[in-house]
Amino acid sequence: VTPFESRALLSRHRLRPTAGRLGILDLLASSGSPLSAAEVHEGLGDGRPDLATVYRNLERFAAASIVRPVRFEDGARRYEIAGGDHHHHLVCTTCGEIEDLASCRIEPFAEAALHRHGFQVASHSLEFYGTCRKCSISPH
């Protein structure tokens, strides 16, 4: 997501492209993994946008489906750019790194839910916890 795309993305949703918003989107786009409000705030350095503003904007972005919220076991709410393919996450419980896992063949589960429980699946979350390559080679 280049600055230009961020701008377009925002105006498409009637959100004014302020410096703070562009910064938040750029940071999320350049980060490989989902970020919490606190991490975004830190990552933007000097201080500008206020933490409360970061919270407000992340929520606005999520409402506009510009970003997607993800929740891991630590309970913190994180956000990632919503553009890409549907995917899941590999969370390393040693170093904390989060990688994307591309494929998702979840349909059999959704069908089981429908047939056995009459439950219409609208969305799902699937996250893996374990040890990433780096950490299994040189344990912390």
Add this chain to the structure above:
Amino acid sequence: VTPFESRALLSRHRLRPTAGRLGILDLLASSGSPLSAAEVHEGLGDGRPDLATVYRNLERFAAASIVRPVRFEDGARRYEIAGGDHHHHLVCTTCGEIEDLASCRIEPFAEAALHRHGFQVASHSLEFYGTCRKCSISPH
């Protein structure tokens, strides 16, 4: 989990079988779905065990693998008795009910993680969100 089993379960882990602990375990065992600390506290009525005590004990139980923590999108930490089979949850976003979904054929995902990322999967969480049978028949 009968009262007797709760007792045995606790003493097996060197945890004194107090009335409060037995109550918490019985409530979790009789509830079909995972409960938060606040829900356990409410469910035990009159007041006894203090909310802080409920938190402390749920954490102790989790450390002893007597209960398993589950985290849904609402961010609240819930706990369920750990005894049964590995399973996942169907969370109805209309009425809030949580059903268990028995089967879990997650191995292909774990293998993909290992082969493509060198990531050793230790555990995973998989939850579905949607509309349960009751709510799709008579919308709230």
Add this chain to the structure above:
DNA sequence: GTAGGTGCAAACAATTTGCACAGTA
């Protein structure tokens, strides 16, 4: 000029912790 956006501080909610007292092995 006006509606929308932001900073700051206070309000909230969920969870944790310190400490003195109570209960159990």
Add this chain to the structure above:
DNA sequence: TACTGTGCAAATTGTTTGCACCTAC
């Protein structure tokens, strides 16, 4: 008796909100 467990209240942490000021259309 010694140690574990509990109640109560205060401290933390994560997130939301009210309000006055600022800024992009």
